[in-house]
Amino acid sequence: KKAKMVVDKEYKIAEVDDRIYGSFIEHLGRAVYGGIYEPGHPEADEQGFRKDVLDLVKQLNVPIVRYPGGNMVSAYNWEDGVGPKEDRPKRLELAWRTIETNQVGTNEFADWAKKAGTEVMMAINLGTRGIDAARNIIEYTNHPGGSYWSDLRKKHGYEQPHNIKTWCLGNEMDGPWQVGQKTPYEYGRLAKEAAKAMRLVDPSIELVTCGSSNSSMPTFPEWEAETLDHTYEEADYISLHQYFGNYDNDSQNYLANGLELERFIETVTSICDYIKAKKRSKKTMMLSFDEWNVWYHSKDSDSKLEPWTVAPPQLEDVYNFEDALLVGSILITFLKHADRVKMACMAQLVNVIAPIMTDNMGASWKQTIFYPYMHTSVFGRGVSLHPVVSSPKFDTKDFTDVEYLDTAVVYNEESEEVTIFALNRHISEELKLDINVSSFEDYQLKEHIVLENENLKAVNTVFKEDVKPHNKGKSQLKDGFVEAVLTKASWNVIRLK
Numbered sequence: 001k002k003a004k005m006v007v008d009k010e011y012k013i014a015e016v017d018d019r020i021y022g023s024f025i026e027h028l029g030r031a032v033y034g035g036i037y038e039p040g041h042p043e044a045d046e047q048g049f050r051k052d053v054l055d056l057v058k059q060l061n062v063p064i065v066r067y068p069g070g071n072m073v074s075a076y077n078w079e080d081g082v083g084p085k086e087d088r089p090k091r092l093e094l095a096w097r098t099i100e101t102n103q104v105g106t107n108e109f110a111d112w113a114k115k116a117g118t119e120v121m122m123a124i125n126l127g128t129r130g131i132d133a134a135r136n137i138i139e140y141t142n143h144p145g146g147s148y149w150s151d152l153r154k155k156h157g158y159e160q161p162h163n164i165k166t167w168c169l170g171n172e173m174d175g176p177w178q179v180g181q182k183t184p185y186e187y188g189r190l191a192k193e194a195a196k197a198m199r200l201v202d203p204s205i206e207l208v209t210c211g212s213s214n215s216s217m218p219t220f221p222e223w224e225a226e227t228l229d230h231t232y233e234e235a236d237y238i239s240l241h242q243y244f245g246n247y248d249n250d251s252q253n254y255l256a257n258g259l260e261l262e263r264f265i266e267t268v269t270s271i272c273d274y275i276k277a278k279k280r281s282k283k284t285m286m287l288s289f290d291e292w293n294v295w296y297h298s299k300d301s302d303s304k305l306e307p308w309t310v311a312p313p314q315l316e317d318v319y320n321f322e323d324a325l326l327v328g329s330i331l332i333t334f335l336k337h338a339d340r341v342k343m344a345c346m347a348q349l350v351n352v353i354a355p356i357m358t359d360n361m362g363a364s365w366k367q368t369i370f371y372p373y374m375h376t377s378v379f380g381r382g383v384s385l386h387p388v389v390s391s392p393k394f395d396t397k398d399f400t401d402v403e404y405l406d407t408a409v410v411y412n413e414e415s416e417e418v419t420i421f422a423l424n425r426h427i428s429e430e431l432k433l434d435i436n437v438s439s440f441e442d443y444q445l446k447e448h449i450v451l452e453n454e455n456l457k458a459v460n461t462v463f464k465e466d467v468k469p470h471n472k473g474k475s476q477l478k479d480g481f482v483e484a485v486l487t488k489a490s491w492n493v494i495r496l497k
């Protein structure tokens with residue numbers, strides 16, 4: 001099979017917002033306890049944070065991490081997690097039915113984020129709580145001092161405010177599984193008023209209003225239209241969440257899910273623009289895809305876990321090679337929509353549906369999905385270009401006219417580098433690709449990284465890394481054209497400089 005594309009430095013979509021390479025740490029399973037935090041571990045620092053895990057997070061160059069949930073935030077009292085550790089209560093954590101020890105809370109997480117070189121995206125509880133708790137937490141984290149909550153922060157040892165800039169107004173409030181689920185009217189009103197109060201405390205913050213929990217929710221997209229009617233002027237972003245799974249073991253169909261994602265992004269964008277028109281607003285609402293990943297491998301074993309234990313192994317999907325390909329496709333899709341998707345969080349970061357794992361013997365390791373995430377986060381910063389693609393296509397159970405070539409291109413004007421991310425979705429045949437790059441005069445081919453494997457179901461474990469990239473991809477640059485071979489079912493990163 002053969003495909004071709006034209007990449008021109010003038011075909012700009014938008015500057016990539018680095019925050020599309022964000023991630024997520026929820027108080028869930030072993031993400032916090034036994035993941036980022038494990039006092040007593042040989043790699044633990046003076047605060048109990050694992051340095052081996054921090055090193056892996058740094059390799060991913062994660063710009064922002066959502067915290068503390070997720071479903072967990074909808075019944076969370078943030079006050080439980082601040083102050084002397086010995087006084088913090090143990091609570092029944094209702095979302096995941098575990099015991100929350102509160103040994104890590106807002107201040108510790110802000111410290112961890114600093115160590116990881118990342119920012120915090122903080123979610124507030126709009127399930128069991130509301131405006132009052134919202135205005136208090138932001139006074140605690142962001143107000144310099146001289147008031148009850150900011151002085152309490154100082155008393156807790158944090159003289160300087162954390163200045164958390166990005167705040168999520170609740171989590172998945174449309175979901176029946178959510179503690180304190182809301183109707184669109186209830187949510188819209190509450191989110192708007194909470195947002196107003198928070199901005200009165202700190203006008204410099206950015207706010208994310210809750211969109212639907214996924215594109216199959218029965219109330220999607222009416223939820224977006226009705227809630228945005230209330231929150232449009234208060235919020236800067238609307239959230240999108242989506243998880244994928246190869247439930248039918250139909251890999252060709254599974255690898256086409258980028259189309260579903262694209263449809264979701266484009267529908268939400270249209271609704272935002274409809275409300276913008278309706279309100280005669282000058283503001284354009286941006287998208288925060290603040291939960292996305294593959295999530296299905298662990299669902300059976302999770303249903304067998306005993307409730308009310310501390311940090312059980314929940315949502316510990318072991319990812320295979322085809323999952324890594326889909327993750328690459330998801331990141332490509334965000335790059336193609338860089339004009340509207342300004343933040344995105346791989347859910348999650350450590351142990352819980354995560355690229356980074358720790359085991360109970362104290363080791364840490366990289367899942368298959370670590371690699372496409374790292375490649376895009378490290379090389380995908382700059383301007384997203386619009387490649388003009390001509391590719392053979394296929395049909396599957398759920399999708400028609402799917403291009404075998406899935407691609408996005410990022411041009412870093414400062415470092416004068418061009419990176420072509422390309423997925424060959426064909427699971428049994430290679431794809432020859434001709435890329436016209438003649439607008440990039442005097443550029444050389446720097447490297448062609450490939451993630452490939454004979455076995456779509458190959459996994460990594462703590463003992464063995466079967467799925468890892470090499471840079472021996474077959475490409476050459478001649479007379480303004482890159483001629484590349486994309487092996488069957490492969491993730492490719494072609495770098496020019």
Ligand code: AHR
Nearest residue numbers: 026070071072171172347
């Ligand atoms: O990331 C796991 C869970 O998925 C989150 O807690 C929730 O927001 C979503 O349903």
